[in-house]
Amino acid sequence: MSYTIALNFEDGVSRFIQCNENEKVLDAAYRQKINLPMDCSDGVCGTCKCRCETGNFDLGDDYLEDALSEQEREKGLVLTCQMIPESDCVIAVPVSSAMCKTGNETFRTELISVEHLSASAIELRLRLQDHPGIAFLSGQYVNIQLPGSDITRAYSFSSLPGAEELSFLIRNVPDGLMSTWLSRRAKPGDNLTLTGPQGSFYLREVVRPVLMLAGGTGLAPFLSMLRTMMRTGVHYPIHLVYGVTLDTDRVKLDELDMLVEQIPQFSYRVCVADTHSTAERKGYVTQHIDDAMLNGGDVDVYLCGPPPMVEAVMRYFSEKTITPQNFHYEKFTPQAIREAS
Incomplete structure (x- = not known):
């Protein structure tokens, strides 16, 4: 028997x-050529x-209090030489990662399809060439290299970890380098290079209700998270509020409906910012969060969207004087992804 250990470095x-x-863990890492910090072992x-x-895990008792205090242990700190x-x-x-003499992995893929789901969203599907699957945490991203250049763009997986076929929900940026290539030049069989995975925005163990807030193609990491929940099962309510600008920006609703059927604890709602929308719910995600979703603050919140949305949600929680048990967010721009937790 063996266990999969994800090592998330500060970079x-x-x-x-x-x-x-x-x-x-320390021995396993060294065996696989990752030099975790150590001195005495x-x-x-x-x-x-x-x-x-x-x-x-088991830490045993064969370590000094000066190396790991009881207070540190209660906060989740461990000694990898004993864990x-x-x-x-x-x-x-x-x-x-560089200090541990490691770094991102590189993966070669073959393009399966490019589908324009709407004027603002593209779904990219790739097949791995040299690996049976990429290990990542649902919610993380990889950097995809633009063919024929050194330029990369960061995109979150919407597929399950370990799948041979990968999927990404990509914002269609007018005149964007990657968007233009995908729209005008990409064809099945093209090769794309990926590096990663990366990111501190990922699904943690579900031990309380979860509120997911997605803006536009910020839906991508939540599709991966929900697919993982469908596989592992959850015992707490999972709510998703998905906000878009226009009616035509709503994508993957059929998949969300399928997830509702497969995950009894899951529900979602869509809101459209355009005042001329025909949608049932108009406005922004902060206008469609019910008190029940917040569970009096005993809730884990995951937020992914453009910077103005992230800032608006932060103001919302500040004004309501509610502090979620955990608040994980990722905000993206057309050319980069930045994370914080």
């Missing part, structure tokens, strides 16, 4: 390793201290 790079039964110095964000996983885990490593 946004994620690497995935396999940890054997009764194997310590005996639970004495605390140099290998990281934070376990999800998963079960023996008992499930898949996600570990935040407080140094850059």
Whole structure:
């Protein structure tokens, strides 16, 4: 038996390793040529201290209090030289990937299709050439290289982790380099290079109600998260409020309907900002969040959209004087993705 351990470095790079039964994380990482911080490797110095964000493990008692205090342990800190996983885990490593002599992986893919879902959204589907699947955390992104150049653009997966076929929901930016290539030149069989995965915006263990707020093609990471929930099962209410500018910007509603059928705890609503919309709900996402969705603050909020939307949601929570238990967000611009949690 082995467990998959996601190592998330502070520069946004994620690497995935396999940890054997009764194997310590530090040893597993070294075996797979990732040099996690260490000095003594005996639970004495605390140099290998990281934070376990999800998963079960055994730390034992064979380490010094000076290396890891009880208060630190209660906050999820671990010593990787002592940590023996008992499930898949996600570990935040407080140094850059370069310091651990690792970095992003590179993947070669073949273009399957480009579909214009609307004037503002393109769905890109790719097939991996040299790997059976890319390990990533639902919500993360990769950098896709524009063919014939060194230019890359960052896009969130909308597909399931590990799938051989990858999908991305891409904003169609007028005169954008990637948008123009996809619209005018791309054809099935073209090769695209991906690097990653990256990002601190990803689905954590569902231990309370979840509120998802998506703006436009910011729906992409939520499709990946919901597909993961459909596979693993959830026991808490999951609400999605999906905001777009125009009626024609609404995409993937058939898939959302399918997810409602497959995930009994999931519901969603769509709102359209255009005042001339024929939609049932008009306005912005902050106008369509019910108090029940907030669960008195005992809720994990995930937000992905353009900067004005992210800032509006932050003002909304400030004005309502509600602090969610956890608030994870990602805001994107036409040329980049930035994350914060």
